Amino acid sequence: DAKTTQPPSMDCAEGRAANLPCNHSTISGNEYVYWYRQIHSQGPQYIIHGLKNNETNEMASLIITEDRKSSTLILPHATLRDTAVYYCIPRAGSYQLTFGKGTKLSVIP
């Protein structure tokens, strides 16, 4: 699985967009980019995933660069409940998820 680099922490004002970057320069052609988050004392929660095209769902948008070496998770209107650790995980057909240390997002009132 490709290695990832994420900033250890970020702050975002409540109601503003949170843009969480992830570098995955060694990603292979068949690896999807998955994003999970983990709110304190809970299990990880699936957010979104994509291969090449940008994706959007009710939780977030995922922007993947054309060369696929990096991606950005966008929470369009961050709320206090979005405070969590966000993990970017490249994954091909393997069943396991390889978590790094993620980005701790703090949403500030």
Add this chain to the structure above:
Amino acid sequence: DTGVSQNPRHKITKRGQNVTFRCDPISEHNRLYWYRQTLGQGPEFLTYFQNEAQLEKSRLLSDRFSAERPKGSFSTLEIQRTEQGDSAMYLCASSLEGGSNGAFFGQGTRLTVV
């Protein structure tokens, strides 16, 4: 609640005792995973079942650890002769074979070995 259920949520045990955790996956999911998470780290993969077959075990899963999924539904994770280093959150997840939305995680069982 139709999510992944784990019991107990918390367990405190004395070093050397055996403990067993249970995971009930989402009912139609045929894949089940166990992960371990220590403080400040992301979850680490331990083992994976497809139906009742245990198909992969991480080298993190020492001989003191055993996992079962006897009827392809719920799973148990047993730790024998617990050590202080076993203190962690143990997470269970499930997914559908071929499902693209990754895995769904339970709330975890927090083990403290004293």
